[in-house]
Amino acid sequence: MQKLMDWLEKYLVPIATKIGSIPWLVALRDGFISTMPITMAGSLATLINALLVTFPTEWKWMGFVNSGFVQGVVAIDGIVSTGSLSIFAVFFAAMWGYHLAKNYGVDGLSGSLVSLAAFLMSTNNTVTLALADKLPKSAVTAFTNAGATASESSVTLNSAFSVGNLGSAALFSAMIFGAIAVVVYIFLMKKDITIKMPDTVPPAVSKAFTALIPGIAALYVVAIINWAFTKGTGQFFGDWLSQTIQAPLLHAGQSAGMVILVSLLVQIFWFFGIHGPNVLGPVLESIWGTSQIANITAFQNHADLPYKWVRGSFDAYVWFGGSGGTIVLLLAILLFSKRADEKAVSKLAFAPGLFNINEPVMFGLPIVLNAIYFVPFIIAPVLNTIIAYFVTMAGWVGPVKVAVPWITPPILNAFMATLDWRAAVLALVNMVIAFFIWVPFVQMSNRVFAKEEAANNSQL
DSSP states (O other): OOHHHHIIIIIIHHHHHHHTHHHHHHHHHHHHHTOOOOOHHHHHHHHHHHIIIIIHHHHHHHHHHHHHHHHHHHHHHHHHTTTTTTGGHHHHHHHHHHHHHHHHHHHHHHHHHHHHHHHHHHHHOOEEEEEOOOHHHHHHHHHHHTEEEEEESEEEEEEEEOGHHHHHGGHHHHHHHHHHHHHHHHHHHHOOOOOOOOOSSOHHHHHHHHHHHHHHHHHHHHHHHHHHHHHHHSSSSHHIIIIIIHHHHHHHSSSHHHHHHHHHHHHHHHHHTOHHHHHTTHHIIIIIHHHHHHHHHHHHHOOOOSSOOOHHHHHHTTTTTTOOOOHHHHHHHHHHHOOHHHHHHHHHHHHHHHHOOOHHHHHHHTTTOOHHHHHHHHHHHHHHHHHHHHHHTSSOOOOOOOOOOTTSTTTTHHHHHOHHHHHHHHHHHHHHHHHHHHHHHHHHHHHHHHHHHHHHHHHO
8 A cells, every 4th residue: 555655645746746737727717716706607697597497397387487577587597698608709709818818928808808809819700590481582582682691491690709709619619719819919918029118108008009919810820720620621720629629628528537547536636635636627627527517508408418428527426515525524434433533533523514615624624645534435436436437327317507606515516417317316426425435544654643642651
């Protein structure tokens, strides 16, 4: 066991520390975190509609569903959804550019605007409307004369963005083109290729002029890339990225191997005192966070959910009480431990643990670098992940379709995220399994502590 811990500390911990300090990865993580108000607003609208429409419809309460009050709330929720999750990539592009520029020491607001503009320049700005009925020739002619491309069965509008091209399906386009533009902007700012203004000019005006040359150059670089790609392939670069990179990567994120590996790495990093979800935040958010946004959007539109395992699945079934499922460890200590020190820490840490804040137990007990608790801290979450993954993939519980705040208590988190009572049962089952994995090691800790105390007393 000690050899394994030494090997992990020698080879894995330095890698995790390095990853956690790379500015662009930190910016990617913070970009997703910064969009949380938007995500939560859209998810709240989804949750309210489910409570007022989805469940009552299943219970045949159609009078309630069709009431003026409910229909009014549904309409308001639709407006909230359209302005939040439906165009999520727009908000992410802005926040991604802001944090990327800021982390490299240049103006974050200008970086935000450059990233957003680069994303929109790379997005398909044509909208094709399929028609149920054939258009008469006179209507086709009228649309064509107005600048649209029309046939008997469809109308294509130019210089218009489809909401579908601004949502989660466009996140990788926002990441890549936002990064290209902001990197060019940062490079020119660092080289001081800027317009110099006199000291008498107000700071806000001076800052805007300073960003002119780098900002213009960055956008022209992105424009040239997109023009060349479209010229050569006849396809928008953003569409190509979504189809050939984002879609396969999100599909790979549904594999058992990737899900279990991430769960394992989070625990290993945490054991050495490194915040696992923060280090792996770029991976968690760009793959499973993107999948979650797609699920929420599909649920709002009454469409089939495209993904079964998403970012919220980890929170619902694995990280109850925080990474490692430590709320059940605290319960095991309170019930079975004879160590006064562990009981004292557990009493203090239990209330925060109910809201998934587990730093008090990680560093207070501690679990970090605690050889006795290494095995259950790794095994319990990984086993919980395996169980929850296969149960979810089998369709025995509904996938996560609502983003809930990470401080939502265990079991309630699972129900609110899936709107499925079976998910709450699965979370409870996983907690019970984890509890019985932890109990023998709590008892082992008692025995080891008793032996150490006896040895110390014999030396007195």
